[in-house]
Amino acid sequence: MTNRIVVLGGGTGGTLAANRLRRDLGDEVVITVVDQDDDHLYQPGLLFVPFGLSRPQDLVRSRPAQLHDGITYRTADIERVDLGAEQVLLSDGVTLAYDVLVVATGARLLPEETEGLTGPGARETVHTFYDLDGATALEGALSRFTGGRLVVNVVDMPIKCPVAPLEFCFLADWYFTERGIREQVELIYVTPLDAAFTKPVAARTLSGLLAEKHVELVTEFNTGEVDGTGGRLVGYDGREVPFDLAVVVPLHGGAAYVDRSPGLGDEFGFVPTDKHTLQSTAAPNVFVIGDAAAIPTSKAGSVTHFEGETIARNVVRFLAGEALDASFDGHTNCFIESGFGKAMLIDFNYDTEPLPGHYPSGVGLPLLSPSRLNHLGKLMFAWFYWHSLLPGRDVPGLTAAMPTAGKHMPVPTRS
Numbered sequence: 001m002t003n004r005i006v007v008l009g010g011g012t013g014g015t016l017a018a019n020r021l022r023r024d025l026g027d028e029v030v031i032t033v034v035d036q037d038d039d040h041l042y043q044p045g046l047l048f049v050p051f052g053l054s055r056p057q058d059l060v061r062s063r064p065a066q067l068h069d070g071i072t073y074r075t076a077d078i079e080r081v082d083l084g085a086e087q088v089l090l091s092d093g094v095t096l097a098y099d100v101l102v103v104a105t106g107a108r109l110l111p112e113e114t115e116g117l118t119g120p121g122a123r124e125t126v127h128t129f130y131d132l133d134g135a136t137a138l139e140g141a142l143s144r145f146t147g148g149r150l151v152v153n154v155v156d157m158p159i160k161c162p163v164a165p166l167e168f169c170f171l172a173d174w175y176f177t178e179r180g181i182r183e184q185v186e187l188i189y190v191t192p193l194d195a196a197f198t199k200p201v202a203a204r205t206l207s208g209l210l211a212e213k214h215v216e217l218v219t220e221f222n223t224g225e226v227d228g229t230g231g232r233l234v235g236y237d238g239r240e241v242p243f244d245l246a247v248v249v250p251l252h253g254g255a256a257y258v259d260r261s262p263g264l265g266d267e268f269g270f271v272p273t274d275k276h277t278l279q280s281t282a283a284p285n286v287f288v289i290g291d292a293a294a295i296p297t298s299k300a301g302s303v304t305h306f307e308g309e310t311i312a313r314n315v316v317r318f319l320a321g322e323a324l325d326a327s328f329d330g331h332t333n334c335f336i337e338s339g340f341g342k343a344m345l346i347d348f349n350y351d352t353e354p355l356p357g358h359y360p361s362g363v364g365l366p367l368l369s370p371s372r373l374n375h376l377g378k379l380m381f382a383w384f385y386w387h388s389l390l391p392g393r394d395v396p397g398l399t400a401a402m403p404t405a406g407k408h409m410p411v412p413t414r415s
């Protein structure tokens with residue numbers, strides 16, 4: 001009998017997983033991908049839209065056009081998953097039975113969970129760049145901004161691409177300098193973390209860069225309310241941060257159908273998953289890729305890309321009744337745009353924090369230091385995304401396992 005693979009979500013992870021599985025299994029399986037719309041958005045490009053560096057229409061392409069021939073694409077809202085019956089129910093009444101389910105429905109923005117965030121002032125004094133409409137509206141707001149306090153706020157973790165709000169600060173410093181009004185603008189970065197970033201070595205470098213660019217850092221701030229008309233963030237501890245323009249990254253959660261699917265997700269709508277095999281803990285024939293997984297990685301396209309190798313291998317092994325590969329190491333690789341045509345690069349995994357050196361070997365891109373080469377790498381990533389990452393190609397030198405060559409590894413201390 002031909003096995004049926006249903007892939008939930010036709011974004012980064014769903015597309016590349018389906019394409020890899022089609023290549024590896026051919027007509028041995030029937031692959032169906034489901035997504036709620038037909039527009040595949042290149043999300044890393046959202047960062048550039050507010051600064052006029054990317055055009056919204058250039059970031060969106062047809063979802064089905066990214067899938068290899070032989071994969072079926074369905075546009076529908078996922079209603080729920082019935083793990084016992086091994087079926088997915090769609091909002092149009094269709095039921096899809098599966099032998100293997102791949103969950104790739106990403107993370108959802110939940111602005112309504114924060115008091116005031118969708119209330120008076122939204123899209124006037126309070127903006128986001130985390131979706132296409134928001135990034136487009138923010139371009140207008142930034143161009144009209146002539147001075148005052150611009151506050152960039154992360155409501156809570158986890159968020160997609162945790163360096164993106166920092167990149168926004170660095171680009172804002174460049175943007176207002178170019179417009180000749182940097183002296184009139186105060187930039188403030190407000191984070192729930194106790195530092196600029198989660199990993200100590202990178203946090204030190206990024207805090208240094210914020211200070212160098214005169215961006216004030218406010219830490220351990222848990223936003224309870226965004227008061228758009230009064231122009232202030234109010235923390236749960238009573239602290240207030242005034243603003244003239246706020247750029248807020250809302251709370252994130254998993255896809256809504258996860259809550260309606262008994263046994264599938266956790267209380268945040270993410271799916272508990274083995275961090276090395278990417279098999280869900282809900283059922284052995286359910287695998288998870290990308291932001292939907294409750295595993296201790298960054299929610300990033302690079303992670304999703306590296307996971308692709310493991311998930312495809314493990315679906316093949318599962319169908320063959322073989323032991324799963326437990327080699328996914330949490331590899332994460334992020335360019336951090338630092339303004340003025342430069343970017344930094346960080347590379348890390350579950351066990352190794354971002355370190356200085358070069359990637360992927362001693363003669364590669366500089367790590368943890370702003371460079372023109374990294375900026376060009378960040379710009380080239382868009383081409384790589386559409387032409388290599390989504391089609392599920394293996395790229396020499398860009399492997400799932402984090403490389404250690406070229407990194408300045410810490411010297412073990414003697415006890």
Ligand SMILES: Cc1cc2nc3c(=O)[nH]c(=O)nc-3n(C[C@H](O)[C@H](O)[C@H](O)COP(=O)(O)OP(=O)(O)OC[C@H]3O[C@@H](n4cnc5c(N)ncnc54)[C@H](O)[C@@H]3O)c2cc1C
Pocket residue numbers: 008009010011012013014034035036037042043044045046047076077078079104105106107129130131160161164255256257289290291292299300301302303304333334335
């Ligand atoms: C501003 C911003 C900047 C970023 N910058 C970078 C970067 O520089 N580098 C990097 O590596 N990553 C970056 N990312 C993160 C990256 O885009 C995501 O981590 C990646 O897209 C995750 O892939 P995914 O498949 O898990 O989720 P997605 O690509 O978001 O796909 C999830 C899909 O599931 C669908 N879906 C959800 N619920 C349902 C439902 N009920 N029914 C039907 N379909 C549903 C959605 O429509 C969506 O297409 C950035 C993200 C943002 C927002």
